[in-house]
Structures are given as structure tokens and as C-alpha cells.
Amino acid sequence: MDSKTPQRRRPSSVIQNGTVIREKKPKRSEVLAKKKAVEQSIKSARAEKDHLASFPEFRHFVNNGLSMCLKSGRGDTLSSPVKHYVQSLLKLNMEGPYGSEWLDEEKVKRREMVAPEAHYIFVHEDANSVGDETRMMLNAEEASTSCVEDSGPLVGFVHYRFVLEEDVPVLYVYELQIEPRVQGKGLGKFLMQLIELIAQKNCMGAVMLTVQKANLLALNFYLSKLRYIISTISPSKMGIEKSYEILCKTFNDEAKTILEVQLLSARTIRLILSDSLSLISQNTLIDSHLDHSGLRQYINFSFSDDGKQRLLIYGPLTYTDQFLRMHYHTRMEFLPDSAVEFC
């Protein structure tokens, strides 16, 4: 539908136990106010210079023989040695999982790492805890890329950003990289706990990240250990073959509905839409109309009460996947899954 086309406005309705329930639609002013609030949370989160300041207990990590201190950073203020360190660690850890895609990916990552919206948590070994043995282990290249300023050398970092995904404000983890010699000692889990706290403190609806499918250890780390799930916006959930998955952990119902719940793939919905026009005439329908902010697009769908409630969908096929997903989920809350049939 053309964005300038005027929209019909009718109250939506659903049947529950044979009773038509009219659904109160948010007013356009409410929708706009919410959009503004979301944009404001992202703006404030981006403006914050040191997200660690709210979590002083996370400034130090002492566990499993490690003694580390954490510091905040920004992409546009990285010193040359730190940039060099970030690039070297990315290559060391990620060249394998990316395989033949690495050369292109490396260029992308070099651009991303210095962006002003790139936030960092850097992990340094505590200066006092760096013994002679560790110093000896640093070869010439590592020594030049290690950031020994007032703390000990760097051992890892998280690069994260505050972005909008499917209209949900999220903290997106661009990178979580830990040197092999300190992996498996709880640091990754500790950093992700901190990231989740930062996300919630800044009113984000979720933490999201992308993982290469070939990176089985990382997938296991997020899915099994940290209880992330593959998001509905991940290519595999849309029937698209890609080398990566998009994972998420949500913090509120709206984010969950949009990023986690998958009732139907967009592809299935397309099939239903093309087939269902004929079904409309065969059923007693209660027409339900939904529009999206009154601005762009709408989808018509209907509920039929023929002994077992059924949801039928019809309408022109001009809607984005995102819109379909969003509104299906919103509407599906009214019906038990077993009561819904899709042609």
C-alpha cells in the first residue's frame, strides 16, 4: 500500500468464547509518544560516557586465578595501540570461524570498531598481577599491541551499541573477544552479565548479537550457558540460508513478542494470503481491521466462529515481513494456539 493512501479506521475485534471483544487501538499520539520515548532512551544510552560507573562491583574480576580490571571506551577515541590490539585479537579468534568470508569481514570490522557509536568495555590484567612469567610469554608483537598504560595488558573486550531492531531498542553486542589464554575462566559470562545489566539500566528491550554457525563453542556458550535464543529475525527462522545466526535475550513482553515468538514464518503467511480469499465467502466472518499507526499499512484478517474458533487472513499482499510478524503476534495473544488454523 502506498504510504499516502488514506486508511480506513475501524475498531478491531476478536471473538472469545463466542463474544466479540473490541480491542482498543493505541491512538496515533500514543504511538508517536512511545516512538519518541524509545528514541530518547537510545540517545541517552549513547550519550553516557562510562556505563561501568553504574556497576562499580563489575570494575574488577577476580576468579579462577585471574585478576582483571574493566574500563569503558568509545570507538572514536581509541588509541593506535588499542586499535591494533582489537584488530589482532579479532583476527586471532575469528579468522577460523569466518573462513573464506574473513577478508571481507575484516574490512567491515575495521570500519565498525572506530565508529563514534561503538561503546567498549576493555578488560586489562591488573598491573600488579602481571608476573614475570606472563611478561615473558608476550612475544614482540603482543607486547607492542598490549595496552600497558596505567593498567596491565589487555586480555579482551566487548564492543556494543544501542540500536533499534524491529522498532525495539536493543543493546547489540558487535564483538565479545577474549584471548585464548584466559578463555574458559568465567570472564565471558561475567562480561555478558554486565552487558545485560547495562542494557536494562538503559531501558533496552533486549540484548542481541550475531554468531557464526561455524563457531560452535560460542553458540554453545550463548545458547546453553547464557540462555540466549535464536531470534525470529535470524535468517534461519525466515528460511534463508546464511553462515550466521542472530541471538537474543529479551527483557519485556513487547521485545519478546517481536524478537522471540515465532508462530509462522513470513513465507507461510504469504501462502495463506494468496489462498484465503476464497475461504472468506465460505465462513461467517467477523471482520477485523488493523492499521499500523494509521500511517503506512494495514492488514485485514478475520475470525470465524464455526464451532472451533478459526483465524482467517485475507487482504492485499503488500505488507512487509516485519509488519506481518509484529501484528500476528499481537493478535495471536487473543487466541489459544490450538484454535488457529491457517488454510
Ligand SMILES: CC(C)(COP(=O)(O)OP(=O)(O)OC[C@H]1O[C@@H](n2cnc3c(N)ncnc32)[C@H](O)[C@@H]1OP(=O)(O)O)[C@@H](O)C(=O)NCCC(=O)NCCS
Ligand atoms: C566465547 C567466549 C566469549 C566465552 O568466554 P569465556 O570467558 O571463554 O567463557 P566462560 O569461561 O565465561 O564460560 C562460560 C560457560 O561456557 C562454557 N565454555 C566457555 N568456553 C568454552 C569452551 N571453549 N569449551 C567448552 N565450554 C566453554 C564454560 O564451561 C562455562 O560454563 P559453566 O558456567 O557451566 O562453567 C570466549 O571463549 C571467546 O572470546 N572466544 C573467541 C571469540 C568468540 O568466539 N567470541 C564470540 C563471538 S560472537
